[in-house]
Amino acid sequence: MLLRRLSRSTPARRPRRGATRAILALVTLLSACTATSYHVYQVGGTRGREQGNQPSTEWQSETLNSLVWGAVRQDLPVDSCRLGDGTRIAIDEIRIRRTVGHRAATLFTLGFWSPVRVDWRCAKPPGPRGVLN
Numbered sequence: 001m002l003l004r005r006l007s008r009s010t011p012a013r014r015p016r017r018g019a020t021r022a023i024l025a026l027v028t029l030l031s032a033c034t035a036t037s038y039h040v041y042q043v044g045g046t047r048g049r050e051q052g053n054q055p056s057t058e059w060q061s062e063t064l065n066s067l068v069w070g071a072v073r074q075d076l077p078v079d080s081c082r083l084g085d086g087t088r089i090a091i092d093e094i095r096i097r098r099t100v101g102h103r104a105a106t107l108f109t110l111g112f113w114s115p116v117r118v119d120w121r122c123a124k125p126p127g128p129r130g131v132l133n
Contacts, residue, residue: 055092055121057081066114081122092123 060080066073081089097117098106106114 054124056089056124057122059095059119059121061117061119063115063117066116067112069111070114076118076120078120078122083125087125089125090123091120093121095119 057080062076064074064076078091081091083089095118097119098115099117102115102117
């Protein structure tokens, strides 16, 4: 009879709080490590810039969105890399960034919506060609 009373009065075991705290700390650490990613792609390699190899425009940027896990996406509209006569020139440098908000939006929508920030600069137009008089 004494055993029955003790078993009835014993509260149910609660889950360990230490495991919950460890998981929360791990998630916080991983999100802090991947909070902002910053990639730079250069045309012509990663060597330093030469004095004559400077871009012709300042940084321009746009936030692009990808929906339905990449099935519907926005492409980068680079209409600014044109000369006065309409001739297209190349892109010199591209930066792709994802902020904490971009990563959170991707995480909370399980990848359905994925925004990214793209910055670019246009290359210098080619010099005159042909025979100089």
